[in-house]
Every structure is written in C-alpha cells, then in structure tokens.
Amino acid sequence: MNPGGRTITIPHLGRVEGHGGIHVKIVGDVVHEVDMDIFEGSRYYEALLKGRHFLEVQGIICRVCAICSASHTVAALSAIEKALGIEEKQLQDPDFAVTTYRVFLLRGLLVLGATIESHALHVFALALPDFLGFDSVISMASKHPEAVAFALKLKQLGNRIQELVGGRAIHPINTLVGGFGRLPEAGALASIRDDLRASLDPLMKLVDLCASLEVPGWPAQPTVYVALRPYEDSFRFRGEVICTSRGEEYPVERYQDVVRELTVEHSHAKHAALASGETYMVGSLARLKLWGDRLTGRAREAMQKLFPRGVPDNVILNNWAQLVELVHSLERGAEVCELLLSMPPAERQMVEYEVRAGRGVAAIEVPRGTLFHDYEIDDQGRVASANVITPTAQNLANVERDMRLAVESMLREDRQMPEPRIKAGLEMVARAYDPCISCSVHVVRVT
Amino acid sequence: MSAGLVLVVGFGNALVADDGVGPAVIAGLRERGLPPGVRAEAGGQDALRLAGLWRGEPEIWLVDALLQPEAPGSIRRLGHDEVLALPQRHGTAHQLSLPECLRWLAHGYPEMASVRYRLWGIAASRIELREGLSPRVAEAVLRLCDELRLELGRLAGEQGSRTPTVA
Numbered sequence: 001m002n003p004g005g006r007t008i009t010i011p012h013l014g015r016v017e018g019h020g021g022i023h024v025k026i027v028g029d030v031v032h033e034v035d036m037d038i039f040e041g042s043r044y045y046e047a048l049l050k051g052r053h054f055l056e057v058q059g060i061i062c063r064v065c066a067i068c069s070a071s072h073t074v075a076a077l078s079a080i081e082k083a084l085g086i087e088e089k090q091l092q093d094p095d096f097a098v099t100t101y102r103v104f105l106l107r108g109l110l111v112l113g114a115t116i117e118s119h120a121l122h123v124f125a126l127a128l129p130d131f132l133g134f135d136s137v138i139s140m141a142s143k144h145p146e147a148v149a150f151a152l153k154l155k156q157l158g159n160r161i162q163e164l165v166g167g168r169a170i171h172p173i174n175t176l177v178g179g180f181g182r183l184p185e186a187g188a189l190a191s192i193r194d195d196l197r198a199s200l201d202p203l204m205k206l207v208d209l210c211a212s213l214e215v216p217g218w219p220a221q222p223t224v225y226v227a228l229r230p231y232e233d234s235f236r237f238r239g240e241v242i243c244t245s246r247g248e249e250y251p252v253e254r255y256q257d258v259v260r261e262l263t264v265e266h267s268h269a270k271h272a273a274l275a276s277g278e279t280y281m282v283g284s285l286a287r288l289k290l291w292g293d294r295l296t297g298r299a300r301e302a303m304q305k306l307f308p309r310g311v312p313d314n315v316i317l318n319n320w321a322q323l324v325e326l327v328h329s330l331e332r333g334a335e336v337c338e339l340l341l342s343m344p345p346a347e348r349q350m351v352e353y354e355v356r357a358g359r360g361v362a363a364i365e366v367p368r369g370t371l372f373h374d375y376e377i378d379d380q381g382r383v384a385s386a387n388v389i390t391p392t393a394q395n396l397a398n399v400e401r402d403m404r405l406a407v408e409s410m411l412r413e414d415r416q417m418p419e420p421r422i423k424a425g426l427e428m429v430a431r432a433y434d435p436c437i438s439c440s441v442h443v444v445r446v447t
Numbered sequence: 448m449s450a451g452l453v454l455v456v457g458f459g460n461a462l463v464a465d466d467g468v469g470p471a472v473i474a475g476l477r478e479r480g481l482p483p484g485v486r487a488e489a490g491g492q493d494a495l496r497l498a499g500l501w502r503g504e505p506e507i508w509l510v511d512a513l514l515q516p517e518a519p520g521s522i523r524r525l526g527h528d529e530v531l532a533l534p535q536r537h538g539t540a541h542q543l544s545l546p547e548c549l550r551w552l553a554h555g556y557p558e559m560a561s562v563r564y565r566l567w568g569i570a571a572s573r574i575e576l577r578e579g580l581s582p583r584v585a586e587a588v589l590r591l592c593d594e595l596r597l598e599l600g601r602l603a604g605e606q607g608s609r610t611p612t613v614a
Binding site for chain 2: 044045048060063066067069121125136137138141145148149151152153155156159160163170171
C-alpha cells in the first residue's frame with residue numbers, strides 16, 4: 001500500500017449514468033475523506049417558481065423528478081393551501097371538513113400509487129439483482145421470469161393509480177389547489193382496488209424470497225432516524241409532526257429548527273444535519289424504526305418475516321423496509337378505494353377560497369423519505385419564496401458517514417482488502433439509500 | 448384493443464433545456480395534424496410508462512435527446528435492433544436505460560413483444576435546468592417534425608403527403 005494512502009474513485013454510482021461520483025481517501029486503515037457528488041435539481045425549481053402565480057406551481061414542480069412527480073404535487077398543494085388558509089377553514093367548519101375528506105383520501109391514494117411505483121422499481125429492478133447476483137433485472141428474468149414480470153405489473157399498477165387520480169399518465173393535471181377537477185369513476189376505482197388485492201399474494205411470495213437472502217452485516221451502524229408522525233394511530237405517509245428516534249418532536253412549520261441545510265464544497269447539492277450537528281436518515285428504514293409497530297395485516301406479516309428480531313441499524317435493509325411498505329401500500333390503497341367507493345358519487349370536488357398573502361409549510365413521507373415544501377405567497381397570489389428540501393439532500397451527509405464507517409469496517413476485516421470489493425461495498429451502501437440523482441431528464445447515450 | 452398504425456412518444460423535460468426535444472416534437476406534430484391511426488404522446492422521463500401509453504400499435508416511434516460528441520442539432524435515426532443495442536447503463540439510481548425498459552416491457556407484457564421500435568435522437572447542446580431549446584436544437588426539432596409528419600403521412604397512405612416547411 002502507498003504509505004501516503006490510497007484514493008478510491010468511483011466516477012459514477014454503479015450502473016447509474018451521470019452524476020453520483022464517490023471519492024474516498026484512505027490512509028492506513030483510516031478513511032480521511034468521503035465525498036459523494038450528486039446533482040440535485042430542486043434548487044433550480046425554487047428559483048423558477050419565484051414570481052409565478054401559485055396556480056402554476058404544480059405544473060412546474062411535478063417535473064423535478066420522473067418518479068416522484070405525484071409526491072411533489074401533493075406536498076406543493078398542501079403547502080399552498082395552508083398559505084391560503086384553506087386548512088384553517090377546514091378546522092373551523094365541520095361541513096367544509098367533510099367536503100375536503102374526499103380530497104384528502106384521493107391525495108393519499110396518489111401518494112400510495114407513487115410509492116408502489118417507486119418501491120417496485122427500486123426493490124425488484126435495482127436491489128434484488130444485486131442480492132441474487134445478476135447484473136440487471138433483465139438477466140434476472142432468466143431464472144425468475146415470473147417475479148420479473150410481476151414486478152413490472154406492480155410498477156404499472158402504481159402508474160395506473162396516479163393516472164386515475166392525477167388525470168393522465170405523465171404529470172398530473174387533475175390535482176388542483178382546493179381539490180380535484182374530475183373525480184375517478186366508481187368502476188375504475190373498483191378495478192384498481194381489485195388489482196391491489198390480487199397483487200398481495202404474489203408479492204408475499206417475493207417477501208419470502210427476500211427473507212431467505214443473506215444481508216451483509218458490515219454496513220450496520222446506529223444512526224438517528226427522522227420521520228413524520230402519522231396523522232392517525234396507524235402507519236401512514238402523511239403527518240404534521242417531525243419526530244426523531246431520539247424522542248424529539250417538532251411541528252412541520254418548525255422544520256428549519258430540525259433540518260439545518262449546509263453547503264459543501266464537493267457537491268452540487270446541499271447537505272443536511274440536525275441542529276445538534278448529527279447526520280440522520282430519512283426513508284423507509286426510518287419510518288419502520290419509528291412507526292413499524294403500527295403496521296397491520298399482511299404488512300405486519302411481511303415485517304415479521306423480513307425483520308424477525310426487530311429492525312436493525314443496517315442501511316442495506318432499507319431495501320427490505322421498502323418491500324414492507326410496498327405490501328402496506330397495496331393494502332392501504334385497497335382500503336382507500338373502498339372508502340372512496342362508499343361516498344356519494346360526484347363529478348368534481350373543489351373548495352372555495354380567497355387569495356391572500358401567507359406562508360405554508362407541508363411535509364409528506366415519499367418513497368425516499370420526508371419531503372418538505374415551503375411557500376410564501378403575496379396578496380396577488382404570486383410566489384414570493386419557495387423552499388423544497390428533498391429526502392436525498394437530507395440523506396447525503398448520512399450516506400457519506402455510512403460509507404466512511406463501512407470502509408473502516410471492511411478494512412478492520414482485511415487491511416489489504418482489494419479495491420473492487422471496497423468499491424462494490426460503497427456502491428451497495430449508496431444504492432440502498434435509493435438516491436434521486438438527476439432523474440428530471442431523459443436522454444439516450446449512444447457511445 | 449383497436450390498434451392504430453403508430454404511437455409516437457417524445458421523452459424528456461421541457462424545463463431542462465435540450466432535454467425538451469421529445470415534448471417539443473410531440474407539440475410540433477400535433478400542430479401539423481396527425482394522420483388517421485397515429486397518436487403522439489409526451490412520455491416524460493420514464494420509458495417504462497410506455498406500457499400505459501400503448502394501445503396496440505404495431506410500431507412505436509421514439510424521440511429523445513441524444514448525448515453524443517457529434518454536432519448539436521444533428522439527427523440520428525436508429526432502427527429496432529439498434530435501439531435495443533444501445534448502452535445499458537441506468538438513467539439514474541431508480542431509472543433504467545431505454546433498452547432495459549423496452550426488454551422488460553416485452554417480458555412483462557408479452558403482447559408488446561412484437562412491437563417494432565424506431566428512435567430519432569437529436570444531439571443536445573445543453574442539458575441543464577433552464578427553459579427553452581438551444582437555437583440549433585430548436586431548428587432540428589422543426590426539421591424532424593416535418594420529416595416525421597411526411598413519413599407518417601406516407602405510412603397512413605395519405606395522398607400527396609405534406610411538403611416539409613423547412614429544408
């Protein structure tokens with residue numbers, strides 16, 4: 001080994017095009033530097049929103065991410081509605097609250113659809129091939145043809161939910177400030193409900209397959225977990241209180257007291273840490289750590305199969321935590337469809353509101369973790385300021401921390417560990433976080 | 448399922464400079480009017496969503512931005528086998544490459560296995576977060592809209608298919 005140390009560089013995160021480069025400097029068996037550079041587009045979108053009318057926000061913000069467009073849409077609409085006082089009105093007027101319950105349920109269904117789409121893709125097309133020793137989901141089809149076909153249909157089911165609720169397959173148009181332009185027809189909702197239920201048995205077979213796989217222990221490290229407390233005493237993806245695994249609680253409006261954004265030299269993206277300076281993790285593993293005991297039904301069964309001794313502090317298991325949430329999303333999605341079907345038919349569901357100046361902050365749990373949207377609107381309805389904090393930005397500092405600790409753990413095992421093994425380990429840690437890297441584009445490379 | 452002739456899908460994001468060529472071509476084709484049996488749809492940034500857009504057409508024509516060292520605004524045309532032979536690197540941590548998506552679609556939906564793909568790629572000048580195409584790429588979009596419209600017209604058996612407005 002070079003006495004001055006060795007530097008390991010992974011120009012692009014494994015099998016991932018574009019940004020996502022990892023640089024590690026090791027001296028002896030101590031890791032001196034770990035940098036991961038990603039491209040994180042939400043900053044640009046914030047600038048683009050300033051001065052625009054609040055009604056334009058959704059059409060812009062849904063383009064931040066190919067997979068998370070529905071999640072950004074729901075977060076943005078909730079924040080804008082708070083700024084306009086729609087939520088205040090809801091709390092004061094019971095009739096108004098009844099009117100908006102359907103809107104609340106439909107938005108919840110949209111978030112569940114996005115979660116199904118995203119988790120199905122990440123768990124089965126990106127994580128599982130790694131665990132089973134295939135270089136891609138396509139080569140995995142040679143040995144697991146039914147699982148690969150089912151995974152695509154599951155992802156497509158998530159897309160269909162978003163299309164039904166959002167009004168079209170790409171970029172929702174039906175979701176509006178104050179409600180929905182057109183409500184889904186009963187027949188279409190019933191069909192989605194039936195398909196969600198029918199997907200549970202085949203998904204549980206994949207839970208069994210994953211539960212039989214060995215997960216490496218070297219990435220295991222305790223960390224602080226952060227997630228929203230569900231709005232009711234169940235496992236949910238929406239809430240109004242930010243909770244940490246250390247027992248702290250803050251209303252979402254005070255997110256800046258919890259999340260401190262930092263600019264770092266080596267990255268285009270801002271990093272985040274708790275006010276205490278500690279890094280933290282958001283996402284499926286964090287949600288299961290904090291609220292997994294609220295899971296019921298097949299999701300609880302899946303959790304017990306995948307985490308028989310409780311949820312360990314091992315980021316690689318974020319993949320299996322996503323799988324548990326996938327089961328939950330199917331069950332909860334079917335329940336929400338049932339609730340919507342029990343309501344009197346209506347073509348449209350909109351609440352009336354007046355434009356006023358104000359500020360609104362909303363947070364929701366999206367596939368990769370807690371997403372914050374914060375808007376200030378002037379009395380003409382123009383966006384005076386916007387702040388969007390994505391889960392990937394919050395996780396970045398923890399990704400670097402976990403990569404540092406993982407390399408040190410590997411070097412304790414074997415001081416001369418070959419570079420390819422270290423690289424593979426680093427990539428596995430980074431991919432387990434399911435980072436969102438420049439997915440606001442679609443390009444083809446021919447060389 | 449009533450199958451038409453061709454589904455044209457333009458991938459990309461109109462807010463990311465030249466990545467917006469796909470939706471720009473779709474808008475241009477719609478302006479020119481589509482022959483019977485042809486649909487044109489923006490595909491966003493996820494090729495797997497083709498499954499939701501497809502309605503049994505035997506051919507899917509794809510339009511996308513191209514990252515290549517050639518001159519910005521140049522148009523590259525790839526046939527079915529060439530599209531499937533493109534490099535298989537993932538688009539992002541949760542986005543597969545185009546050929547992976549097409550192969551997965553054929554596996555998951557056997558009824559899509561016989562679909563023939565063609566791809567028109569426009570070499571991008573800038574892929575960055577800003578609105579609007581760069582001048583050479585914007586010009587290429589017009590050329591490609593005319594080319595595609597002419598070819599679609601011929602395929603649909605239109606008499607005297609329209610003449611390109613831009614040489």
